[in-house]
Amino acid sequence: MRILFVGDVVGRPGREALKYHLPRLRADLGIDLVIVNGENLSHGFGMTAKSTQELAACGIDCFTGGNHSWDKKEITALFDRYPILRPLNFPQGLPGRGTLVLEAQGEKLAVINLLGHYSMGMVENPFNMAKAEVERLRNEGITNIFIDFHAETTSEKNGMLHLLAGQVSLIAGTHTHVGTDDLLIHQGTGYVTDVGLTGCFDGVIGVEKNAPLYRFTTGIKKSFDIPKTCRTIFQAIVADLDSGVCTDAFKIKAYDKEPAQTTLQAYRL
Numbered sequence: 001m002r003i004l005f006v007g008d009v010v011g012r013p014g015r016e017a018l019k020y021h022l023p024r025l026r027a028d029l030g031i032d033l034v035i036v037n038g039e040n041l042s043h044g045f046g047m048t049a050k051s052t053q054e055l056a057a058c059g060i061d062c063f064t065g066g067n068h069s070w071d072k073k074e075i076t077a078l079f080d081r082y083p084i085l086r087p088l089n090f091p092q093g094l095p096g097r098g099t100l101v102l103e104a105q106g107e108k109l110a111v112i113n114l115l116g117h118y119s120m121g122m123v124e125n126p127f128n129m130a131k132a133e134v135e136r137l138r139n140e141g142i143t144n145i146f147i148d149f150h151a152e153t154t155s156e157k158n159g160m161l162h163l164l165a166g167q168v169s170l171i172a173g174t175h176t177h178v179g180t181d182d183l184l185i186h187q188g189t190g191y192v193t194d195v196g197l198t199g200c201f202d203g204v205i206g207v208e209k210n211a212p213l214y215r216f217t218t219g220i221k222k223s224f225d226i227p228k229t230c231r232t233i234f235q236a237i238v239a240d241l242d243s244g245v246c247t248d249a250f251k252i253k254a255y256d257k258e259p260a261q262t263t264l265q266a267y268r269l
């Protein structure tokens with residue numbers, strides 16, 4: 001099966017870029033499943049019913065989340081209506097789920113969403129939870145396993161690759177909003193440290209630049225805003241998975257409404 005994963009989609013510019021580029025990519029590349037990190041879908045913070053419905057209508061098979069999953073309280077009501085994940089390692093008892101099993105081409109794909117530790121809230125150990133969850137899924141006969149590891153540090157993400165290499169099909173990092181160029185396949189596991197955002201790219205990680213600059217130069221917090229108009233970037237990872245193994249992976253990028261281009265081919269480590 002061929003899957004397409006879009007990292008953090010930030011606000012309306014991100015949603016518009018996704019809606020613009022997805023139909024052509026889906027047709028041109030023969031995509032079977034589309035997975036999107038939605039933690040910043042609604043004005044940069046969380047997911048509302050309206051923006052979730054707007055994207056679900058374009059055939060998103062699974063939304064993953066992150067540290068902003070709970071920013072819009074209405075997400076709790078959305079868990080039953082849409083294929084939305086929140087990180088698996090949030091404390092027990094919270095609503096929602098961290099794993100979802102999808103199907104395409106007669107094969108199953110498990111999507112797992114995990115949150116890193118550094119600069120994040122109080123969550124369970126993502127490495128130990130990932131190991132246990134992967135073991136549970138493999139015992140059920142599910143070998144195609146994709147992890148969206150939503151984490152701040154590159155080392156945590158590198159660590160997750162080496163912990164699970166050969167046991168999962170793809171690990172793609174999200175959260176920093178800045179794409180990395182280290183796409184590779186190691187022991188049959190596709191990996192990239194961060195996919196990068198889809199949304200405004202002429203500000204600071206998708207938000208209007210004045211508020212973060214004020215914060216950096218004065219130390220005082222100011223609320224972030226998403227520009228109404230901006231230059232946009234669309235970024236995604238396409239991966240071919242077969243019986244648990246990532247056989248090929250490449251990165252797609254598109255600026256504004258220019259045609260999407262393949263910008264990186266996975267290196268075989």
Ligand SMILES: [Fe+2]
Nearest residue numbers: 008039040175
């Ligand atoms: Fe994000």
Ligand SMILES: [Fe+2]
Nearest residue numbers: 066067068175
């Ligand atoms: Fe995040």
